[in-house]
Amino acid sequence: MNKELKFSFEFFPSKNARDESVAWESLKKLESFDPQFYSVTFGAGGGERIKTDSFVKKINKESNVPVAGHLTCVDMSKDEINDIALNWFEKGIKRIVALRGDVRNSGEQYKPHPDGYKNATDMTAGLKKLANFDISVAGYPEIHPDSKSKKDDLDNLKRKVDAGANRIITQFFFDEKIFLNFRDDVTKAGIKVELLPGIMPIQNYKRVKNFSDKCGTNVPDWIRKEFEGSDENPEIQKMIGSSIATDLVKKLQKEGVNEFHFYTLNKYELSYAVCSRLKSYKKFLQTKNNKDKGEIRI
Numbered sequence: 001m002n003k004e005l006k007f008s009f010e011f012f013p014s015k016n017a018r019d020e021s022v023a024w025e026s027l028k029k030l031e032s033f034d035p036q037f038y039s040v041t042f043g044a045g046g047g048e049r050i051k052t053d054s055f056v057k058k059i060n061k062e063s064n065v066p067v068a069g070h071l072t073c074v075d076m077s078k079d080e081i082n083d084i085a086l087n088w089f090e091k092g093i094k095r096i097v098a099l100r101g102d103v104r105n106s107g108e109q110y111k112p113h114p115d116g117y118k119n120a121t122d123m124t125a126g127l128k129k130l131a132n133f134d135i136s137v138a139g140y141p142e143i144h145p146d147s148k149s150k151k152d153d154l155d156n157l158k159r160k161v162d163a164g165a166n167r168i169i170t171q172f173f174f175d176e177k178i179f180l181n182f183r184d185d186v187t188k189a190g191i192k193v194e195l196l197p198g199i200m201p202i203q204n205y206k207r208v209k210n211f212s213d214k215c216g217t218n219v220p221d222w223i224r225k226e227f228e229g230s231d232e233n234p235e236i237q238k239m240i241g242s243s244i245a246t247d248l249v250k251k252l253q254k255e256g257v258n259e260f261h262f263y264t265l266n267k268y269e270l271s272y273a274v275c276s277r278l279k280s281y282k283k284f285l286q287t288k289n290n291k292d293k294g295e296i297r298i
Helices: 017-033 046-062 078-090 120-130 150-162 176-188 205-215 221-226 234-253 269-293
Strands: 006-011 038-040 067-072 095-099 134-139 167-172 194-199 259-263
Touching (some): 006 017, 078 120, 120 134, 120 150, 134 150, 167 176, 167 259, 176 194, 176 234, 194 234
Parallel strands (some): 006 038, 134 167
């Protein structure tokens, strides 16, 4: 509990100039927490790639916070991925989040590009041969939807780490026990890199429930009940979401977790509120501990 709190934040490339202005304002607001890094998601398709590339380079140029660009295997050859990665590296962008990526249409089965990396493990190994990238990969506390079993999922995660991944960022979850059990499983599997829990403050319950259904994240029934009757009141939903996320992080802190990765959905308010409350709570505990020890000096 006495360790320094550390945060990182995820954004996605905006569809238009107005949305990018909102995302940029959010990014600048969150700088006050001295983030370890920002990450920018990567969408399939040429236009989305260009938007990601542009936003990653803007952050690198105009912010003092390191940026990690996402790269996915979907619909891309090795040469295309390598060219983007090397271009980033030449500009001082050395962090990458390496992902297999999701299929474009629901129900489709993932198939690698005929000239591409097979999966995130293959990409991680390939990028490490190109340059000394700092690579994050994804972990799934509730098992990736395409995995046959927990063991299969952990074996795949270990392959990614053995290929050179520097850290694991988890999919979001809403029950601290799910993460803590996953942390135990990761340790037992011999995986020793940094494990960052992904935190999704709920801004809009229906939207997050839809995300959760697609990625296999369980939304506990008690959370559904918390949001009952609030569909027409977004401000109430934000207050509830902020409280749930803050409580989740506090519970993880008590178990020795001190670094958290927030999925912002390009809006700073909830992540800002949660981080502010956590910082204030930490100061309160430090002051209380010092008083208990008789160490307060005037």
